[in-house]
Amino acid sequence: MDFSTVPLSEADSAFLARARAFLAEHVTAEVRRRDRETGDNFDEGVHLALGADGWLAAEFDDTLTRVQRRLWALERRRVHVPWVTWGTTQIVAASVRRYGTPALQAEVLPGVRDGRVRLCLGYTEPEGGSDVATCKTRAVRDGDHWVINGSKMFTTGAHNCRYVFLITNTDPTARKHKSLTMFLVPLDTPGIEIQGIRTVDGDRTNIVYYSDVRISDRYRLGDVNDGWNVLRGPLDEEHGNVAAETDGLADVSILGHQGWHMLTTIDKAAAILSEAGADGQRPIDDASVAVRLGRSLARAEAAQSTPSIFGRVAIAQTMRDIAPDLMDILGPTSLLPADTAGAIDDGDAEYLYRWAPLCGIYGGTLEVFRNMIAQHVLGLGKPNYSPPKAAAS
Structure with a gap:
């Protein structure tokens, strides 16, 4: 390296x-x-x-x-x-x-x-979880138009965008990966309702309802029922399932931005813990504080250096693990959010703590990505989610 x-x-x-x-x-x-x-x-x-x-x-x-x-x-x-x-x-x-x-x-x-046109992602459904292929939002053809009905969760940015990249089901009798069609739907079309949702870290996302939304076939992307092929490239990019650049001039995983924020939060904590208190003592001189801080930094650096889909998992999991440790060694005032009088680090560790769970579900949950790694990288086979068989009486 x-x-x-x-x-x-x-x-x-x-x-x-x-x-x-x-x-x-x-x-x-x-x-x-x-x-x-x-x-x-x-x-x-x-x-x-x-x-x-x-x-x-x-x-x-x-x-x-x-x-x-x-x-x-x-x-x-x-x-x-x-x-x-x-x-x-x-x-x-x-x-x-x-x-x-x-x-x-x-x-x-x-x-x-x-900058006049912004675009958002219409994938997840209220009951669909991370498997976007289990799409129930229906698009029915009517001549040169389509009529769309359904709803989507976590359509972040919809209220600031002009179009949504929408996955729909156009053949409910077909297998789930053969029933999908992608559209670029203008968000000012009659029948679309955008409702805001707040996540635990304070971000705004949306649930979007589609009620008899009628659009021209000109907004279709790709062939009918071939939406999975249209979607695979954007999904791979969102999942971080792409090869890292070899010149070192790019993030090696999709959550590199979040990892960078984690590292700067640790750096700020290290600076605060290196300052002498009223008694002349520095918190970092306590061996337990130094060990925990050093462990957090080592894990964060390792996660930030982990490539592709593996890095996505490593960064999100590391954020979840070290955020409470940072807050603990910084003390009770680390519980205060940004712009609050007395917040020891202007709320950075507190924000990292709230942000970490969200980073573990962006584009799919950590469990989904671990299953992808197990199945497609380690060759462990498809996971079995069926309930256990009842014991014989």
Whole structure:
């Protein structure tokens, strides 16, 4: 493993200065405060400014060099840019580029690049769990149109987006992976109702109801009943089931952003625990504190270095395990959330504790991903979820 520093060229140094100047101007303390308050992980003013200045187009069209892409990602994280909706937009826009008709691409993609068009994911259903192929939302053909009925859970960003990448069942008599069709549904279509839901970490997500929603066939992506093939690429990306880049200039797993936040939370805790108290003693000089802090850092570094789908599991599980330990060694005031008087670390450890369970269900639960690893990597066969047989009397 190469730990050497990447030297910046004159062009890269200028790029970094431009990125920092833009972010300093637009991602203000007020933006961050408002984002914590709304839980949207989105700010329209910032997003439109990103589009107007060409940052979104550079991301989507991949016109940045590898070094510039890494610098941009790290600077976004450093200032906490509300970014989740752009992540889903990129995933869906790639499918529009691949499967959409030229007319649909012309309708959608220019607005993606300038920030006017945002896209979200319509996968999970209220009773469907992590298996999106067990889709009950129905799309019935009516000439050149489709009529959609059903509901979707956890459609994050729907209230800030123009379209939803919707998985539907178009043949209930077929096997579940052969019955699916994907649509890009305009969210202003009559019959769509978006209701907000708050998660335990304060984020805003949505349940979306579809009642006799009528859309043109031009919004279909891919062939009828071939939706699983359309969906596999975006699912692999969301699951993190992709090969890590070999040059070290990208996250090695899909939860790299969350892992970075975990590491900065530990760094802040280490700085606080290294300060002398009123009695002149430093908490970190207590061997038990030093061991627990060091163990947390070692686990977090190992998790952040774990690639692909394995890293997804490692980061989410490590967050769950170390967050309560950090709060314990920081003391009772670590229970206070951000912007609360007396919070020892401005609520970072408390937020990590609330965020960790959510990171373990993004795109599917940890149990689902462990089963995927067991089945597809270790060759242990398909899990058996049938109830145990009753003992013979």
